[in-house]
Amino acid sequence: MGRTVGIDLGTTYSLIAYLDQAAGRPGCIPGPLGDTLCPSVVSVDADGSIVVGEAARSRLLTQPARTIYSVKRLMGRGVADVQSELKIFPFRIDAGSQNVIRVRLGEKVFTPPEISSFILKELKSWAERFFRESVDRAVITVPAYFNDAQRQATKDAGRLAGLEVLRLVNEPTAAALAYGLHEQRRGRVAVYDFGGGTFDISILKLISTGEGDIYQVLATNGDTHLGGDDLDNQLLAMARNEIRIRHGLDLEQHPETVQELRKALIAAKHELSFAERAAVLMPLPDGSTYVREFSRAEFEGMVQPILDRTMGPVQMALADAGLKAADIDEVVLVGGSTRVPLVRRMVEQFFRRRPHAELNPDEVVALGAAIQADILESGVKNMLLLDVTPLSLGIETMGGVVAKIIPRNSTIPASAQEMFTTGVDNQTGIDIHVLQGERELAADCRSLARFQLRVPPGPAGLARVEVKFLIDASGILQVSARDLKSSQEQSVEVQPSYGLTDAEIEHMLEESIENAERDFNVRQVIEARVEAEAILRATEKSLSELAAASGGPAGSPELPAEERHAVDAAITALRSAMAGDDYTLIRARVDELNKATMPLAERMMNRVLSSALSGKRVSDI
């Protein structure tokens, strides 16, 4: 069994962490470039190979049509949901998309879970390189306010990456776990997590019991489409507008320039967290240059309306927890966007308390995930996390009204049992529609799934089918049903409204395994050919040197005729094998050639020849 890790699958950056048993604390694992942050960017080459991370990020500028960022925004969502974002994000949604979005990258089309799985695979490879051991189980974090479909999509991504997802943990809760360990805090804690694409607020109670520390989430709220991305888009819209006015240039036709500009504006945004002023100098396609200086005050004025949108959820979460701002003992800041000084001021003013930001806000979520991974792996029982479901679960009833069966902020796992019966005589199926959200009407809530209960024909109202709705510790819904008349468990085929079915995932897995096999074969053939070429070159070189030394092509004492024939035959056989794709055959012929040249090698003084013929690796020759 391989290692278990914690992964923060972020909108802009993803990280992988583990619990360092020797040091007794979690740490992030660096990638090949030495950095622990992996940009959540994926690019697809013309030959179909996948590039992830820093390398993919630089392709945003050179090959924007093959490259995607912020794919987390698309997880678990339908085409209709993302229309407004399409105006701002350069997502190329395939026309064939239905309840699962399909994104076009170059010649290929992928679902968001597939794209996320590429990021996970990259991180997995970082960890495998680090441990020199396989990594096959993970705790992955999700925004606390993610709904069922978004969580399921994240879990699917893990599965597609070859990871068993032991648990999805909410990002702010993971951060609290990391902080609690770090600071040994007690009391009521508010975690304000403002990242690249999502905003979460969680209110927790830290309790010491005889058995250990309990992290009990009292309430959570947020906005899964509110983050640093939105600040960037605000700056970008302003700059594009100024370029249109001042330079008479519409950047619509210049996606590369848009990406360059975006990059420069983000750099300026980051700078303004530390400096009072920042400037952007941007060469434009028409040869002119867009020059813009920002003061921090101007920036703050521009983004204030976006930041204000975080305060509604904060108030809701407090109200749901039955607390007032003054009841909060500690405030913790998480997420790269909390580096913006205005965010810190707002939070400090609201809670009248200086927020904590001692831990690196980029890493703290991944560190918490690693702690939870260790709890699940080693069963160390001095910490327990009790999280909640962020949204109420309901079922559609008469007239399109939603009956809530599990209220929001219920501790998970949570369940509800409902009894269903038929409304008309000889009805054989009862349709059930499950939703998530706080609104009264089904049309205003998030559709999660539909399924049909089977009932034997009979008079109306006679059937009794009991359905159990259960939200597991990852916040994902499970449904089971039982016919009370027959006491039979009934299997329910749940059709997710915005997600991949099991069959689709299986299919993707098979395809990726087939692809992996094909990739593996191709690489083996290439490697075998390269090796064979090198041996052929070395053999021929030796043969001609020998021939030159003995003054004639054949029959010299160093090279008897039958040996020469055997070598020639082996060379011919190898060449014909190299024309084909069978790498095992190529390897076999290489071995035969080695054998045929063995007696020769023994007599040879030539160092190059002997090293080549004794089967040394190509790279050593």
Place this chain on the structure above:
Amino acid sequence: MNSEGTSAAKIADSTICWSCGVPSGSGHFCEACGKIQPLARETNHFAFLGLPRKLTIDPEALERRFHQLSWKLHPDNFTRASECEREMALARSSQLNDAFRALRDPVSRVEYLLSSAGMRREGQHKQQAPPELLEEVFELNESLDELREGRPSDGGAARNSEETAAVRRKLEAARLNFEDRLGQVDGELERLFSKWDKTLAAGGVTPGAGDEQKKLMARMNETLNRRSYIRNLVASVQKELEEA
């Protein structure tokens, strides 16, 4: 689509352990081998937490009990257990959370008690005012109408701010009055709670205790209906005041 509440059944006193084959006792884990036990399909929340069906509960003690059981039953403890044990833990820990959620708040606690005994009947005419409130509700509706008329958006002529302020004062008074009523109803519930707890204590020995309990449940049901009516009133006055 129809749905009904579920009815309660008592947890089986003792069953045979799935793992060691010895009677397991009635707890969450087998008394003999310590393995987690499957959850009976319909387990009463009180029984699950090992509590009598008393309505007066010390919230801190309840929370301690919740935490104690969480340490034992949470799925975190079972990631490396067999699939079927993982399912049992999931069923038990979700039941634990459901039970705590239902019992920690006094109103949802009595609602649970009644519905699990098949005694919760939401009023047939939920919108109808209880007789003793009729007069006040009538007055309130008048004030609300006045307030609405005062709003230019509703076509009514905008009235001067003094008149609006007067209506607002009336509404504020009404809200305070109904909040007061709510407090009275809660007091009534509390008295019913202690009566219930007494009959429960007397339960096995006093003849006729069952009938007494039924009567009490009916009264609690009626009180709950009145409570939800008044609560809705307070909420709607609050809403009107905020919009005005």
